Amino acid sequence: MTQTLPSEKPQILSFIDRLRSGDVRALARAVSLVENDAPLAAEVLSECFPFTGRALRIGITGSPGAGKSTIVDKLARHYRASGISVGVIAVDPTSAFTGGAILGDRIRMQENLGDTGFYVRSMATRGALGGLARTTADVASVIEASGKDVILIETVGVGQDEIDIVRLADVTVVVLVPGMGDDVQSLKAGVMEIGDIFVVNKADREGADRVEKEVRAMQSLATQHGDWISPVVKTVASTGEGIDRLTEAIAQMKEWLESEGRMESRRRRYWRERILEMMRQSLMRQVREHGLSDAELEAHVERVVSKEEDPYKLVPELVTRVLR
Amino acid sequence: MTQTLPSEKPQILSFIDRLRSGDVRALARAVSLVENDAPLAAEVLSECFPFTGRALRIGITGSPGAGKSTIVDKLARHYRASGISVGVIAVDPTSAFTGGAILGDRIRMQENLGDTGFYVRSMATRGALGGLARTTADVASVIEASGKDVILIETVGVGQDEIDIVRLADVTVVVLVPGMGDDVQSLKAGVMEIGDIFVVNKADREGADRVEKEVRAMQSLATQHGDWISPVVKTVASTGEGIDRLTEAIAQMKEWLESEGRMESRRRRYWRERILEMMRQSLMRQVREHGLSDAELEAHVERVVSKEEDPYKLVPELVTRVLR
Numbered sequence: 001m002t003q004t005l006p007s008e009k010p011q012i013l014s015f016i017d018r019l020r021s022g023d024v025r026a027l028a029r030a031v032s033l034v035e036n037d038a039p040l041a042a043e044v045l046s047e048c049f050p051f052t053g054r055a056l057r058i059g060i061t062g063s064p065g066a067g068k069s070t071i072v073d074k075l076a077r078h079y080r081a082s083g084i085s086v087g088v089i090a091v092d093p094t095s096a097f098t099g100g101a102i103l104g105d106r107i108r109m110q111e112n113l114g115d116t117g118f119y120v121r122s123m124a125t126r127g128a129l130g131g132l133a134r135t136t137a138d139v140a141s142v143i144e145a146s147g148k149d150v151i152l153i154e155t156v157g158v159g160q161d162e163i164d165i166v167r168l169a170d171v172t173v174v175v176l177v178p179g180m181g182d183d184v185q186s187l188k189a190g191v192m193e194i195g196d197i198f199v200v201n202k203a204d205r206e207g208a209d210r211v212e213k214e215v216r217a218m219q220s221l222a223t224q225h226g227d228w229i230s231p232v233v234k235t236v237a238s239t240g241e242g243i244d245r246l247t248e249a250i251a252q253m254k255e256w257l258e259s260e261g262r263m264e265s266r267r268r269r270y271w272r273e274r275i276l277e278m279m280r281q282s283l284m285r286q287v288r289e290h291g292l293s294d295a296e297l298e299a300h301v302e303r304v305v306s307k308e309e310d311p312y313k314l315v316p317e318l319v320t321r322v323l324r
Numbered sequence: 325m326t327q328t329l330p331s332e333k334p335q336i337l338s339f340i341d342r343l344r345s346g347d348v349r350a351l352a353r354a355v356s357l358v359e360n361d362a363p364l365a366a367e368v369l370s371e372c373f374p375f376t377g378r379a380l381r382i383g384i385t386g387s388p389g390a391g392k393s394t395i396v397d398k399l400a401r402h403y404r405a406s407g408i409s410v411g412v413i414a415v416d417p418t419s420a421f422t423g424g425a426i427l428g429d430r431i432r433m434q435e436n437l438g439d440t441g442f443y444v445r446s447m448a449t450r451g452a453l454g455g456l457a458r459t460t461a462d463v464a465s466v467i468e469a470s471g472k473d474v475i476l477i478e479t480v481g482v483g484q485d486e487i488d489i490v491r492l493a494d495v496t497v498v499v500l501v502p503g504m505g506d507d508v509q510s511l512k513a514g515v516m517e518i519g520d521i522f523v524v525n526k527a528d529r530e531g532a533d534r535v536e537k538e539v540r541a542m543q544s545l546a547t548q549h550g551d552w553i554s555p556v557v558k559t560v561a562s563t564g565e566g567i568d569r570l571t572e573a574i575a576q577m578k579e580w581l582e583s584e585g586r587m588e589s590r591r592r593r594y595w596r597e598r599i600l601e602m603m604r605q606s607l608m609r610q611v612r613e614h615g616l617s618d619a620e621l622e623a624h625v626e627r628v629v630s631k632e633e634d635p636y637k638l639v640p641e642l643v644t645r646v647l648r
Contacts, residue, residue, distance in 0.1 A: 046636035264629060271628045271635065272621065276608070278639040279616075283607050284600070286647055297596065299641065304595045305588060307377065311374075311595065314369035315602040321609055323647065 012040065016047040019146050022116040027146045031121055034138045045138055048145035053267070055087075055144040057255055059166030060154045061194070062175030067201040070237040071156045071175060071246070076118065078247055079150055085117035087143035091136055091165055092123070092156040116130055119143055133164040137270075140168075163194055168270060170263065171253045173246070175199045176215070178207030195230050197249045203234035203242065228256055291322040336364065340371040343470050346440040351470045355445055358428040369462055372469035377550045377591070379411075381577055383490030384478045385518070386499030391525040394561040395499060395570070396478045400442065402571055403474055408443035411467035415460055415489055416447070416480040416604045443467055457488040458601055461594075464492075487518055492594060494587065497570070499523045500539070502531030519554050521573045527558035527566065552580055617645040 002005060030048070034041045044270035058075075062066050063137050069090070076086045125134070140151050145193045153169055155162035174195035200211045219230065231249045235242030257263040300318075303309035344351035353370070358365045393414070400410045405636075413541050441490050445463060448454070477493055479486035490496045498519035524535045532614065536556050555573045559566030581587040624642075627633035 042640075046634050049634050049636060050631060053629075089548045103514075109594060121339050160494050267629045271625050275621065275624060275628065275635055275639060276634065279611065279643060280604055280608050282639055283611070283646070284604050284645045286643060287603065287607070297599065300599060301592050301595045304599070305591045307374060310370050310374060311599055311602065312366045315606055316366075316600060319603060319606045320608070 012043055012047060016044070017154075018047075019142075020051065022147070024116060024119065027038055027119060027143070027300045030119075030142045031139050034142050035123060037135075038117050041138070049144050051145040051146075051147075052141045053149055053182075055138055055151050056171065056250075057144075057151045057153060057169040058250060059169030059172045060152060060175060061162050061172065062168045062199075062201075063177070064156060066177045067237045068154050068156075068173040069174050071173075071201060071235065071243070072152050072261045074237055074243045075152060075247065078243055080115065080118055081096070083117075084149045086146060087140070087148035087151045088118075088120040089136060089139055089151065089153045090120070090156075091132060091153065091162075102111050104130070110319070117148075119146065119148065133168060133279070137166050137168045137274060161274065162258075166194060170257060170266060171196050171250055173197045173199055173250070175201050176211050177202045178205045178211050196228065197246070198230055198232045198245060200232060201237050208234055228253070250284060287322050292318060303315050326386075331610045336367055336371060336423050339468070340368070341418070342374075343466075344375065346439055346470070348440060348443065351443060351467070354466045355463050356618075359447060359459055359464050365462070369465060372466050375469040375471075376465045377468075379475050379573075380494040380495065381464060381468075381475045381477060382574060383493030383496045384476060384499065385486050385496065386523075386525075387501070390482060390499040390501045391561045391614075392480075392499050395497075395523065395525060395559065395567070396476050397600050398561055398567045399476060399571065402567055404439065404442055407441075409471060409474045410443075411464070411470070411472035411475045412442075412444040412462060413463055413467070413477045413485075414446045415456060415477065441472075443470065443472065455591065458605070459491060460489050461492045461598060475476060490518060492597075494581060494590060495520050495573070495574055497521045497523055499525050500524045500535050502529045502535050511593075513535050520552065520577050521554055521570070522554060522556045523570060524558045528560050532558055552577070554632075611646050 015026055015030070019030050030044050032038075033044050060072055062068050072088060072090075076088060079086045121143070123136065123139065136153060140153060141149055155163065156166055172194050174197070176198060178200065198215050200208050200215075202208075212234070215232050231252075233242055233246045233249050235246060237243065257266065300309060300314060304311045304314070325428050339354070341348055341606060343354050354368050356362075357368050384396055386392050389593070396412060396414075397486045400412060417526060447460065447463065447466070460477060464477060467475055478490065479489055496518050500522060502524065522539050524532050524539075526532075536558070539556050557570045557578075559570060561567065581590065624638060628635045628638065
């Protein structure tokens with residue numbers, strides 16, 4: 001897609017208007033601008049900002065092969081059948097290589113094409129600045145501004161990057177499967193802390209009860225999220241079995257969040273982290289543009305490598321200079 | 325361990341002297357200071373800096389259950405038997421929870437205890453600032469300053485965080501196993517880009533040849549690291565089979581790096597990234613201490629959550645103010 005950019009403020013506004021009125025091309029272009037951190041990205045995000053904050057963001061993570069994309073597919077269909085509009089972001093932080101694989105998975109979802117209440121975006125590239133969690137959050141905002149009620153954010157695996165991504169969601173669904181063996185014991189621990197809802201997918205396989213029991217056992221050791229006890233939902237996503245129970249669990253979590261100011265508290269945490277991250281990014285951009293040239297940086301690197309300069313003394317000096 | 329800190333410069337120096345002369349308690353304390361980003365961390369790192377840059381840093385990554393810790397164990401024994409001193413850093417970015425699990429794995433390595441040519445450290449906590457890759461790099465520097473010839477850096481899984489960690493190594497070993505099935509196709513792609521050496525562990529199992537073939541097939545698609553063709557080494561780490569071939573492959577990689585200025589080029593890349601990361605961290609610390617109080621940040625967060633303030637306009641304003 002060629003990126004002919006609207007370069008004047010009135011054009012940005014008409015562009016946002018088109019996005020808001022359901023123009024899929026305008027939406028796709030806005031997402032690309034934000035994903036590539038283009039010069040107009042901040043302006044696009046700023047114009048989208050008033051139209052965000054109402055959608056429910058659902059993060060879905062779990063081991064590769066657990067059936068996350070099938071669950072996302074079935075959830076999206078379920079919501080669409082109830083007239084709820086849906087945006088999907090499929091994120092693969094491991095590599096730019098595998099973008100193709102995710103896109104492949106998504107082909108069956110293309111049946112939904114032509115439905116303006118549905119939009120899918122695959123993201124594999126991590127932005128030059130700020131990382132994939134930042135980009136995912138911003139892309140979610142743009143999709144939300146296009147009027148989607150629910151944003152499903154799916155990750156490929158369960159590394160730290162994925163945890164950072166799904167932490168930006170309102171509800172986090174962790175997908176497990178029977179027969180993962182001992183290998184995932186280490187994953188389960190990291191995952192216990194972020195799961196608002198656990199899904200045991202492929203529950204027609206042997207061992208589903210054991211997985212549920214293991215989750216329960218680990219829950220009894222883990223910190224609870226306030227008084228929310230993360231439910232365990234069994235599904236067979238390929239047949240759609242259990243998807244209704246999953247949407248019920250999500251609805252219950254949403255209700256719980258909306259009482260006693262919990263949603264506001266999550267949103268505060270979200271914006272606290274986002275503002276600090278945006279500052280970090282912006283400060284470094286300013287420093288690189290005005291305070292420390294590439295040539296100067298390279299000269300310092302040379303001297304550090306040859307031990308003529310101590311980086312632990314250099315950095316405070318550079319920072320002091322930039323801030324004065 | 326209680327942290328009685330040396331608070332004066334002469335004391336720091338004697339502390340570093342003890343670390344350099346093989347005092348394991350001084351080393352453990354220095355590592356803790358750096359890991360916890362204690363006030364004296366920068367001074368400790370600065371004093372260690374002249375004694376770094378000579379050790380070979382070997383990063384070892386791969387799926388959970390691939391046998392990485394057994395390989396690290398066998399590599400450490402092999403090097404020690406040749407009189408080469410070894411430091412091991414076992415990193416688990418997924419969770420503070422699993423620190424125990426890694427430590428458990430390490431118990432058998434404790435047989436080596438009492439040998440001052442050997443030091444093991446498990447790291448599960450991610451520093452408040454700068455992330456785990458930064459902390460791992462700094463901890464490696466401190467261990468290196470204690471005179472270790474080889475630093476083995478082992479990660480639990482293969483997420484982005486692990487990739488960031490092992491990219492800081494001179495040589496990256498990626499461990500695969502037969503029978504991982506389709507689930508790891510997505511991992512393999514991310515991993516192809518960072519592997520200097522591939523190990524097919526548990527090679528006595530069916531399917532080892534197939535894994536090797538898959539690696540070869542993906543290599544033919546991937547960008548090569550200069551003229552280094554990453555070798556594939558088959559091992560059965562539990563019996564020690566193939567470990568000698570692995571150490572040979574590592575030695576060959578080291579030789580290759582040391583010719584034509586390749587090692588200097590890697591070290592330049594390392595310091596370029598480290599200096600920028602250290603600046604990012606230091607700038608934000610300065611901003612938080614002098615430019616933007618917690619109370620002010622919270623007030624902005626409130627206004628952003630209630631849509632009274634646009635974060636995409638706020639952040640540039642805050643940054644401009646801090647830099648003027």
